[in-house]
Amino acid sequence: MGTQQLEGKVALITGGSRGIGRAIAERLGRDGATVAITYARDEAAANEVVERIRKDGGRAVALHAPLGQPGDGAALWAAFDAQAGEYAPDGAVDIIVNNAGIGRSSDLASLTEEEFDEVFAVNVRAPFFIVQEGLKRLRDGGRIINISSGVARIAMPEIIAYGSTKGALDTFTLNLAKELGARGITANSVAPGVIDTDVNASWLRGNPEVEAHVASMAALGRVGQPEDVADIVAFLASDDARWVTGQVIDATGGYGL
Template identity: 50%
Template sequence: MSQQLSTEAGQNPDRPVTLAGKTALVTGASRGIGRGIALRLAAEGALVAVHYGYDGPAAQDTVDAIVANGGRAFAVGAELDTVDGVEQLADAVRSGLRAHTGEEFLDILVNNAAATGHLPYADTTPDLFDRLFAVNVRAPFFLAQRLLPALRDGGRIINIGSAVTRIALGDELAYTMTKGAMETYTRTLANEVGARRITVNLVAPGPTETDRTRAFLRSSPEMEAMMIKAQALPWIGQPADIADPVAFLASDDGRWITGHVLDASGGTYLGPKL
């Protein structure tokens, strides 16, 4: 079994530090993939702003885990389904960075927070549709816009998308549309900010085991086997499997990659296995 499956992201004390002196904001970092990304970036030396929408104690738990491993982090709360919430987050991040570093500069923005909606097309309501686009598209669009003046030249914007954009899942149509929009946004924004040496990329996970998805993904041996059979690689994705490519793109090693969609799904639904 992969070593990644038994540890949280960034818990290898022998790993060289690549983001020393950098600052990062990870939205939706109180749990799941966002938590894994925050842990990994902090392990690489970055000061991480751990954003949460509703669960402050979970965000503080992420901060505490980072500090316990010798890293630096602080929590920032804001609900991203409103325009005011996005403004509130941008202001809180700047304030937190100033308190911890004496400056308001940001190096890495990871747009991870997302709302999900698993409903048949016929049952999708306008309210659900609007909320999905507010959290998954409008929030990262205007958060990046608001923080660009604080993002240092040579910075990184990394969006978290989904493999659903290449897989036709009827029960996730509206959600899939939001992730498709983020792929277009990634390519176009990369062209817009490239003159400042800022890269913009998107990492697209497949099914990933988190505290919210674990019960479903491992509900039975048959379900687990079915999920694994649908992938080229024979294990259920873990937050560390997503955090690793994010950390690569955030590092200097990723400096020549921009406008790219990086599939981090373990080869989900590549085709039938013979």
């Protein structure tokens, strides 16, 4: 078990079935929060996360809530009401973690309008309307944590649209912090660098030269792990971070310094 400093809190985590989202869900669960995770396709993976949290003594539920289509925010909260009522009978939450996203895009020359629209729909529009729909549910003193990326500050033209979505997400965070501060709600972004997840497995794992190169770019000299990000999110979700808002927390291990 964790610190239990989130006991009595309800957390919604989008894209919680794998990678960084899974690590966040498991960490917040260990800290005592009731965790609702969303998934788009892999129900088995989502259920595995739920069972892992429950096995450790926590409370969790998985919600099928694909993102990227008009009305996805409202549909997500409808799924929350339908499936998480046992844990949140009043429909209220304390923590919203916008983690789900498309982690790729093409370069400027080859990017299509369809690809542009898709990555912005999932990475920017969905968090915006999830929060908009969730504001009446988010308790005073709550937390909004948006998972951004180091590419919002590091130029990577080969994934230009993806980087642009994360810059937009950081601006969204800044404005949320200003607007919601009177309610004691904090809003912050966490910006990971290269993290060893299944999304990056095809080019990172099993390739010592690539892994060594990525590690050499970080001041701390290694490839990031999902738990590195989850622990920062846990801090921001806790009362220890009550005086931190409107910030982008770099979680790259000092990449590109």
